[in-house]
Amino acid sequence: MNNKSESDPLLLSSQKIDFSVFFKRLGKKWPLFLLTGIICLFIAHTSYKSTVTTYEINSKLFIYTEGQSINFFEKLQNVTNSQNVLLDNEVVIIKSNPVIKSTLEVLDLKVGYYVPPETTSKNFWSFNKSNLPIEIYEDAPFEIELKENDKSIEEKFFRISWVDSLSYSVRFVGDEPTTSMFNSNQDEGSGKSYVCKFNEWCGLPFLTLRTRLLEAKNDGNFLFKIRNEESLISEFSGNLAIYPATTGGSILDIRLITNNPAKGEDFLNQLMNNYLFIELDDKNSIATNTINFISNQIQNVSDTLGVIENELQNFRAANQTTNISSEGEVIFGRLQSMGEELAKEKIKKEYLLSLDRYLRNNDFDNIVVPSLVGITDPTINSLIDELINLQNEKSNQLVTLTDSSPIVIEQQKRIVISKKNTLELVKSAISNIDISIDDLNYRISEISKDFRKLPFTEQNLIKIEREFTLNEGIYNFLLQKRAEAAISKASNINNNKIIEQAKANALPIGPRKLNFYGYAIIITFLLPVIITFLQETVFKKLVDPSEIEKLLNIPVIGSIPVAEGKTNVQLVDYPNSKVAESFRLLRTNLNFILPNSESTVLLVSSVLPAEGKSFTSVNLATAFALTELKVLIIDCDLRKPKVSDYLGVDNTAGLSNYLSRRVDDESTIVKATSIPGLSCITSGPYPPNPSELIANKEIIKLLIKMKDQFDIIILDTPPLGIVSDSMSLFPLVDVSLLAFKCGYNNHKGIVELNKLKSNDFIKKVYCILNGVDSHYHIGSNKNYGYYEVYKDNKGLVNRVKNYLRSSK
Template sequence: MNIIRKTDETSGNKDAGGHFIFKLLPYWPLFLVLLVVSLAGAWVYLQVTPQLFSAEAKILINERKGAEETSIQDPMSSTLSKKKSVDNEREVIVSSPIINQVVADLSLYASVYQNSFLASRIMYEDAPVKIAALDPKGIKPTKSKIEFTYSHSGILIDHKTYAFDKWHQMPYGTLMFRKNISARPSDQSKFAFTLTSPSKVASKIAGGLKVAEANKLSTILVVSILDENPKRAEDILNGVLLVYNKHAIDQYNLLAANTQNFINSRLMTVEKELLDIENKLQKYKSNNGAIDVGTQGKLYLENVSINDQKIGEINMQLSVLDQVENYVRSRDLTGGIVPSTAGINDPGLTQMVKDIYELQLNAESLRKTTGENNPAMVAYNDQINKIKPQILQNLRNQRNSLSASRNNLSGTTSTYSSALQSMPETERNLVDIQRQQQIKSGIYTFLLQKKEETALSYIANGSDSQIVSQAESSEFPVSPKRKMIYLAAIFGAGILGIAFVTAKDKMRRNVMFQHEIQSLTKLPVIAEISTNSSAKQIVIGSNQRTLIAEQFRSLRTTLHYIGMGKQNKRLMITSAISGEGKSFVASNLAVSLAMTGKRVALLDFDLNNPSLHHKFGVKQRTGISEYLQGKASMEDIFSNSIVNENLSLFLTGKLPVDPAELILNGKVEELFSNLAEEFDYLIIDVPPIGPVSDAYSIAPMCDATLFVIRHAYTPKVFIERIDDNIKLNNLPNPAIVFNAVSQRGYGKNNYGYGYGTGMVYGGSYDQKLIE
């Protein structure tokens, strides 16, 4: 017994997976059905699930500093430049105005489908018609697909024909159907289309559009999207990049145009003032004959002219500040032309003016599609209200500084004017007129220079971004992954099958597998006997090489491990309940031992329900009951078996009224001792230990015990009690025989054979001991 337990422990890990696999083998039809159903479900899923293709494009972003970070020596940069970074442009690319424009340009709000067996396939470049709406924002989305029939003259919807290239008033809006010349569908082909709100389509595209940096050190953005149609995915990406570049150019041109308009208006005013001064100078010279001035007058004139020019520049700057202040204080910043900050050497003010203008433009654009209480609108208004006080404070500071400078220059000019008073009045007046002329001429020249710079900026304006690669889609769909779906279906079928088998085993009350026996008791399973499919009760003979016969031969060999031999001859065979096959095992084991030339005595001590006489086909006669009562001798109850000459039968005889008390009268030990002198083995068939206590009374007189457990019959609860019964009743050298094991699974032709001839489930023994 110790040897078997040790072998069982050393091989337990290896056999744990083995008994689990053999437990699953009987259910191979279930696993096959689940596998077929799972694969069919995976196939249907792949048919009804739209395939998604990946497309990506790359764009280079030239990062640029804002006006406050650029040199004030560069007029165009200080007037028109705005900050541009990769992070900002990533958000601009997926902004609503750009996506909405792409949806409108590609008519993505209208989708055409072709019906198939399980699902509809979306069509794009192969669609028979292209659908356009006169007012995309005003279309009514369709609740379901609108089926139509294609013909060369138009499309047929609900028995009404709609011609190509004409606007048609329909329940969904004003639509036009254009024939796709690249697609050539057959006449009377059936298709379907749907109309979706452009904003909903744009929201879906924006959600699926991914913009990421190519790497941490580059300014290249990778724009990607997943779509059912690879060509449509490419067109969406190319359209997004095209609209993005156009949007950037439009923004630059708008700023340049506003600056140019402001300079033009100022030029007209200064030009008129300059003409008036020139006319005045001409009249004055004609009337007063003022041709030349003195050297001293020229010197004073130059000094005064320089001061006056500076005063004029200061006045112009103050005028610019006034216009900026009026613009900032106005309620609607987009109603007029944004004032230019030309001549103001404060890049911070220039940037703030442009920032508040751009914020107001974005707010006005958002107001067209959302309400005033939209979080984005509130955010824009908050930013505008924060920038306005900063601009006004800046204006006040600059105005105070310019006013102080002007007062200083005015004082200097007054000094020079006093000196000029000593000059002739005519010459002094001439100097005043010429001074005004020089001031206006300087302002006019300055504005002309700014005009040319702005014009050059307007012409040169272009996108700072460069498309590195146009959109390219993947050759094969990236979702769903067919291999992964089929693999998941296979694993799912296996998991469901295992779960079903495990749940079913958990709900069974009867023992089904050897590993269950080993988990319930410490006793070793020394043999496994297959189901007897024949009508014969004796299944072993000299010419029989069947599976069950070999299993009884294996059991015979295994008796050495429970101590059976020359000194220990008495083997008690019992079970937990009736019907487990203990008499069948006892009969065939006795025949197997007799076939080796050993003299074997088979005793039927089941004095309540004897069955050995049925197994050997003999009638009941005087037997053990009469011997125990003292009515017969050992020679009277002895009979030879016709199965084997070395086997002797001792039947029960007439059933007694009190078998338990009869066994305890002392005659049993006498019978066993006398038989042990004449026989090599005593095989004792006793009643089950569950219903009666006869087995416990006979056990002390035996050398070993075999418990017979029947497959799918013995309740597990009885096996759990075996160890406790052994401790309480001291049964000798107990072991288990697993009987009537069904042949099942792919290995049903040899299932159990390996376990009966060369190994015990969970352990092994020496093959040399067999036969």
């Protein structure tokens, strides 16, 4: 055995794999290789045959970034909303559900049209793509229009067959779905066909549809499927890939994987057009709002102008006058000039009041650019432009983020600050306009003093003409501003452009036979290797006694093979078995190390339960008793005692009674067994405090008294790795024996055993290997025929077990 210092658990867990043993055991797993290969190749073959052919659709889109072409009108009038976003954000926007959804709505893919499978072969090996419905897309000779349908029938196939040139039948493929009735006149039934007429609405239990013939056909047999919107979006989104065509460039390479090239091309082209439309619509929104605002003002002025024009004509006709005196002309001109200024100021005020309402209601979609209504204050114009840009950036962020995102929260803070500054500036501008309006009204009132000196008829004529001329000027001013806004809107162009229209590759990209069968071959070899590797590392159980002995820091004093038969007292029931001889050898080895005293105390324990410590205790005690020594075995495992069961002794009273001082006379708990020279003290009733009882000083008194009566005392104690009861007994014994079950324990058990070596209060500690396979056990070779084997080796199960053991 190797001499080692205290072992580190990490050192033990990192033991190098013995590759010679590893490959030897791997070679014995050839049936697993064969089985894995058959299964993997079968799955690969059927998967390849049943996988639909797929194509790759490619297109390219140019994305405008800051520093490239700038629209002149955008810079001049700040009409359009300039966007400066990162390329990654644009990718997310293009792949967003709203953009894909609008694309699908334009293409009208709610209903899919298919050709039925060509064959229905029941031979699974012949299962191939002809067994799957084939989508015909644009080649369908009919078109289905839906009015309503039940959600339960979405993503399921229906068969439509021509009855004659005027009617057709519809049948759900498979069982009839459980649906709400849309038409109470129709009956439900499993697999029932419903006859409908072409070009007429037809109410079925599960949907209402109208089928229009696109080609004159007397017969036909097709399938159709009503697509679920979420499923359809997910299908296209999952097969869509967008990434920069070059590093640092602004051209996006857009790719789509689909089994229908025509549909894929239409989808990508429409997707790019929708994205460009959204961008242009955003840029035109402000100009459109401006035109709408001015148009409303023009409508009001136009109505007023028409009324005043009629009034002026009627007045002149009634008073037979058409001219104004020279003095009246001067007064009229002054009033006219002041009135035009006053009208413009009122328009500005009305705009600012509407702007204030929009800002307070967070209605950024209806904001009009200030410069187009005559407000030239650069501060207001810049703040409005900044606020709109901030809001658009937030809208882009919300495509992929939520309101609770830190980025969106920070953006909202900037919007609040900008809106607050804008509202304060708008309030100040309204106050300034009110001052201008008051000043103009005062000046008009002063001019009106001279006006009242004119003849009454001339005064009325001037009033009407002034009002007419004033509204006519406002009307012309608004027409001019609307024309400017329309020019600005018309001058807007898409900064982003389609570089390449969608085009499908001529050759399909899948399925690739090499991938299917290649992966099958890789898995065939890899899976058994992984299983063997895990068995040798993570899940490795220590089986080889020589390997265990190398890892242990404590000496191995004996090895016990797998027990023959079902008895627990091997030396009595099978005295000539390998197990019995192993205990005799263990007894001999112990005689060399036991102290030369009149009485010796041995302790038997283990790290884990079920490692055979009680089996070892009973058989070792029997081995000593057969040499005419007086032997006592004490069952110190107060939690799960087994000695009484092994020896067939009553457990009514035992060690727990004595340690709890319920029994004063120790002789009442010492019981004779059927084996001459062997007595035992059973555990007794289960106590509430087993750890405290074992640590009681009464155990010392008991051992002192028992030493006077017995030559060998064996303590069967609880497992060390489960409870601490045994630790208090180690100082009381002469020799400690620890059972280690081969093929049951792992490196962790070795670590626990090695820790005992460093404890000073443990005098002599040795290891007994239990459950050693006959392949490893000494004397298991072909010369080992001297000892009787008490089992039937003629049975098939036993022969298989023996073969597996010998092949290890």
